[in-house]
Amino acid sequence: MRRRTLLLAAPALALSLPARAAAATPFALGVASGDPGPTGFVIWTRLMPAPGGALPDQPVPVDWVVAEDEAFRRPAARGQAMARPDEAHSIHVEVTGLRPGAWYHYRFTALGEASPTGRARTAPAPGAEDPLHIAVANCQQYEHGFYAAHRHIAASNPDLVAFLGDYIYEASWGRNLVRSHASPTARTLEDYRARYALYRSDPDLQAAHAACPWVVTWDDHEVSNDYGGEIGERERGAPFLARRAAAYQAFWEHMPLPRSARPAGASARIHRRIGLGSLAQIHLLDDRQYRHPQACQPPDRGGATRVTFDQCAELADPARSILGAEQEAWLTDGLARESVRWTLIAQQTRMARLGGRQAPPVYWTDGWDGYQPARARLLSQLAARRRDQGTPLVLGGDIHAFLAAELRPDFDRPETPACAVEFVATSITSQNNARYALPFPNDPHITYADASRRGWLSLRLTQRDAVATMMALDNPLDATSGASPLARFAVAQGMPRLETA
Ligand SMILES: [Fe+2]
Incomplete structure (x- = not known):
């Protein structure tokens, strides 16, 4: 009330x-x-x-x-x-x-x-190659700012919004909050329903939904921070699965999803493909539900941690998967069959390796860095594909920062050709205290990173090229904030390499 x-x-x-x-x-x-x-x-x-x-x-x-x-x-x-x-x-x-x-x-x-x-x-019809404008967005902690980014997204008339997770946050956190969840951490179906209803009451978010179709996947905060498979950060077993079932049900109830994504208990199949004529196909992934739990979890809790290869043999274990065996096979099969200009792999976390500046490198186990052999399997497949099957663009979120990178099956061989380009969209509102300062000597494939701004990514695809514009808000604490381009990159079709545009 x-x-x-x-x-x-x-x-x-x-x-x-x-x-x-x-x-x-x-x-x-x-x-x-x-x-x-x-x-x-x-x-x-x-x-x-x-x-x-x-x-x-x-x-x-x-x-x-x-x-x-x-x-x-x-x-x-x-x-x-x-x-x-x-x-x-x-x-x-x-x-x-x-x-x-x-x-x-x-x-x-x-x-x-x-x-x-x-x-x-x-x-578009099969065979059609109409240009497409896709807005890529994620991470919209309600208390951290207003949804000016959504107002701008709606005004920019995209054909599609790809929303890559953290649509809601189950818990309150951060500084300088501009508005309040006014309710405790969500755990029950009633809690999650109320949380979605609160977020969905925002008129700018409503405007972006009304402007064009969305394709949505989830990340961790639709359930709880850094959960992996059936293990939460602070709970596991039946209590965690009951919470996951409630969270998945509320996600389904509030998203424009097909019936195939309707949950049964704590399971819901939300990975799927969206064909966009012959110009592009989106492979929309779920890297939360089926993953092996994060590598080398501390004894007292689940969730993620920071480790070196020497500290954590699991990092190199090829049996560990971030997608789960079935989804990995589904992705492998879909990538082998397609023939489009652009292969869009839309998922929730950063894929490019980033081990910091220290030696030996330290990896955050929550994203693809915690599943390096699985990442190498996917990137090796992309490297081996015929060029006419599609130029791969990986789209990601989760890190509350803009990032652009060239991806290779072996990041230690920067002289080899890139097999994909990655663009990570910053958060709509969610805060970030990290300082990204280029270059990263251990990870020279990362061409651009900025954690200081909130906004979204505008991706324009044609037969000839893909142009990604990182759109930054002037001030996420201001509902009337302006927005402007922070950086722009181009990728030529057939050539997965980053160029400044
Ligand atoms: Fe987030």
Whole structure:
């Protein structure tokens, strides 16, 4: 109750909706679309009770319509879905029968009210090579800043947002907080639902969801800090799996995901491929759920640590996987079969090796540095592929910093050709105290790093090249902050090498 009151007091929300609608609409969390295919996409909403009220403890019918025009004079598809209480009155409609590469408008009606309108674009037709603009974003701790980055993303008219994890944070942390979760660390389904609802109440986040389809994966904070597989930092066994099941359920309820991603208990298959004509294919990975726990965990807890190779034989163990055997095989197979201009490997953590300046190097075990043989397997496959199968771009997040790197199967042989280029998008808001100062003598493949700024990455793909622009906010503590390009890199199709653009 206190949370709802705070939420409605937010001045930006009051500005974005008429006062009466803000008080009465069941669509206070906005609308979203996701996972575009050539003939459709997923549309999502979740009904919320009016302040002080409640939704019926039974399914509520929600009518939906997709139209070619903003005024909904030319409807292209329509139907009715049931918003069920056991899914927090969310709905996920897989719309089909649409034209490829086309923009549509959609909205919902329930309980006598109409939702805001969203825009979504279907994927290009197989064979098409239309240019694409993808916004890459992650890590949006609500207390650390306002979502000015999302307002700018919406205004930049991307075809797609790729969101790479830490959509919510289960816990409060950091300094100079600008707003509050106003609730303790999330552990139960009710807690996680409330956390998503709070984040989703933000009008700038709603605007980015309404602007285009999103493809989403998760990282650790959708459950708990640095969890790996079935082991949390501070809990394991049945209590951790019960928490993971609650967290996965709430993620599903709040994301524009297809039915195939619906969890069963503490499991949910969210790794999947998104085909974007012949220009690109996204392999969207889940490097949390199936991984071996982080290497050489301290005796008193789970989670990650910093170790050298001498201190931790597990770092070199080829049996350890960050994706799990099944997902690794799925990725290997998909990479072997495809033929596109751009192979986008979208995942949650940094892939480039980074062992600091010291000798011997010290590795953080949470990301791919903790799974180096598994990383070498993937990069060796990319190095061995035919050029016409796709130029690999790895997209990542998690480190709350911008980073650009050239990837090789053996990072100790910088004279060998790179097999992929990596771009890591900084956080939307989440803080970072790290200082990245180039160059990294042990890791010369890292061309660029900046941990000082918050923002997102704008990626523009054509048949000829990929241009990545690191977009930085002036001030994440200011909801009206401006944003400007901090750095820009280009990659020529067929040549996985970083060039300053
Ligand atoms: Fe994060």
